[in-house]
Amino acid sequence: xxxxxxxxxxxxxxxxxxxxxxxxxxxxxxxxxxxxxxxxxxxxxxxxxxxxxxxxxxxxxxxxxxxxxxxxxxxxxxxxxxxxxxxxxxxxxxxxxxxxxxxxxxxxxxxxxxxxxxxxxxxxxxxxxxxxxxxxxxxxxxxxxxxxxxxxxxxxxxxxxxxxxxxxxxxxxxxxx
Numbered sequence: 001x002x003x004x005x006x007x008x009x010x011x012x013x014x015x016x017x018x019x020x021x022x023x024x025x026x027x028x029x030x031x032x033x034x035x036x037x038x039x040x041x042x043x044x045x046x047x048x049x050x051x052x053x054x055x056x057x058x059x060x061x062x063x064x065x066x067x068x069x070x071x072x073x074x075x076x077x078x079x080x081x082x083x084x085x086x087x088x089x090x091x092x093x094x095x096x097x098x099x100x101x102x103x104x105x106x107x108x109x110x111x112x113x114x115x116x117x118x119x120x121x122x123x124x125x126x127x128x129x130x131x132x133x134x135x136x137x138x139x140x141x142x143x144x145x146x147x148x149x150x151x152x153x154x155x156x157x158x159x160x161x162x163x164x165x166x167x168x169x170x171x172x173x174x175x176x177x
Contacts, residue, residue, distance in 0.1 A: 017156065024160035027055045031164055041140075041175045044168050046079035052145070053081035060124060060148045064132070065089055065096050066141035066175045075100055075141060078175065082146070086120040094118035096142050099129035103139055105158045109151040121146070128153035130161045134172040141175055 031051050035044045045064045053062040063080020068088075075089040075096055086094075091101040094117055099106045108127045111117045124146035132140040143165060147153070169175070 020156055021160075023055070024156065027052065028160060028164050028167075030055070032167065035168060041169065041172050042079060045175065048143075048164065048168060049079050049081050058147055058149065058152060059145050061085065061121065061144070061146040064141055064143055064175075065100075067100070067139055078141060080144075083121045083123075085144075086118055089118065095127050095129050096144050099131055099142050100139060103131050103133070105130045105162060107153045107155075107158060109153070111146075123148050125150045126152045128157055128161065130158065130165055132165050132169050132175070134169050134175075136173075138173055140169055140172060 031048055034047050034051060038044055038047070045066075049063045053059055056062075059081075061080065061082030063082065063085060064078035065075035065085075066078040068074045068076045073091045075091070077085050077087050089097045089100075091097050095106055095108055095111065095114055096118075098116075106127075106129045108114050108117075108129075111119075111124055111127050126147045126149060128145050130143045132143060134140045143161060145153070145157075145161075
């Protein structure tokens with residue numbers, strides 16, 4: 001294949017990436033407008049989960065797991081949109097517990113290939129989990145988004161979700177309790 005035959009594919013990929021970034025810009029602006037002035041973190045979480053689920057219909061499950069103030073090495077279910085979630089997840093277990101323990105975003109193109117994946121719903125096939133970091137670097141919880149298709153999430157999703165969560169929760173010391 002020569003460079004000229006690859007050029008249309010690159011142009012198409014660039015256009016798709018730009019549309020995705022524009023959709024994220026709109027989502028971030030909408031979330032900011034809705035939660036502006038709302039001091040209650042659970043209301044912010046519920047609004048973010050709802051708005052993301054509505055804007056991105058390919059998100060099968062969208063929600064938060066919060067660090068339990070009474071069991072600081074466990075996540076407990078928070079506001080979400082989707083089917084029944086796991087009620088508690090220990091740090092280091094599954095994608096959410098691993099993201100919490102390591103305090104880093106995890107993009108999993110095939111959850112079935114992730115060692116120790118917790119199948120809250122067997123229809124989930126790909127996942128992104130983003131830590132929610134608050135004031136002075138404290139871990140507040142994670143945002144978990146699942147999709148039924150494989151390979152849905154990428155660095156663009158991670159970048160925008162990290163930005164949205166930082167703006168929404170950067171001043172908090174904890175979400176529950």
